[in-house]
Amino acid sequence: MGLDLKSIIPFAIAILYALTIHEFFHAWTANKLGDPTARMQGRLTLNPLAHLDPLGVLCFIFAHFGWGKPVPVNPAYFKHPRRDDVLVSAAGPVSNFVSALLFGLIFQILYKITGVSSDLFEVLKQLIMINLILAIFNCIPLYPLDGSHVLKGFLPRQMLPGYENICRYSPFILLGIILMGNFAHIPILSYVIWPPTVFFANLFMTFMIN
Structure with missing residues (x-):
């Protein structure tokens, strides 16, 4: 992929937002449920620098998968450890899914009122797609995913x-599946992630317009 700033900038904005909001809501939910570990380590923030893993970001750019810095969670603080661990884990993907919906609504409102420039459309599209991909990917029931x-x-x-x-x-297993897609051209993850991503992206960007 060439270094085309017009495509890199929207992608970078979407990655920074999606990773930040995902990890922030893990930290926020854990803190609300009694675990101060993430807050005490400076993770209860919307500053992207607190949540970025340099290797994970590089993998996003060059290998089309990646990760943020995992939020530390200590279930010993929870009153209901099994339930609260589910809530903390679900908070990240849910925040991405809700974000995709909100950016879809913003797109539709702007489309109806003023129209959407090609540059803004690309940013909003990337925000919707990356948030959906991150949400759906993290719902796969393979450790260490949510x-x-x-x-x-x-x-x-x-x-x-x-x-x-x-x-x-x-x-x-997860790494093997990813490597099979990137190097052996057997895109198992794409078969899992792409259909629901496209379905919800189209739904979020069109249900008011139609």
Whole structure:
């Protein structure tokens, strides 16, 4: 991909926003539920620099996947550890999904009132797409993604030891799936993520206009 600023800038804005809001709401929810760990480490902030992982950002740019700096969570502070871990884990993807909806509404309102310039359209489109991709990707129930914590919170207790054993290998499974898409051209993740991303992006950008 060439270094085209007109495409890089909207992408960079979307990545910074999506990662920041995702990690912020993990930290905010944990703090509300009694865990001050993230707040005490300076993560309860909307400053993107507090949430960026340099390697994760580079991977976003060059390998089309990446990550933010994980928010530290100590379940020992929670009154209801299983329930509260689910809520903290779900907060990140939910914040991205709601953000995509809000940016879609902004696009539709501007479209109806004043029209949308090509530059602003590209920024809003990237904000919608990246937030949806991050939300859907993190809902995959493979550790260390948020979906694994949500699934763990709903599993019967007798199934937890077996699931935790699977979680030991999940990062390698996830990495293998990603590498298969990038180097072996077997885009398993794309088959999972892209259809719902396109569906919700089209829905959020058109339901008022139509």
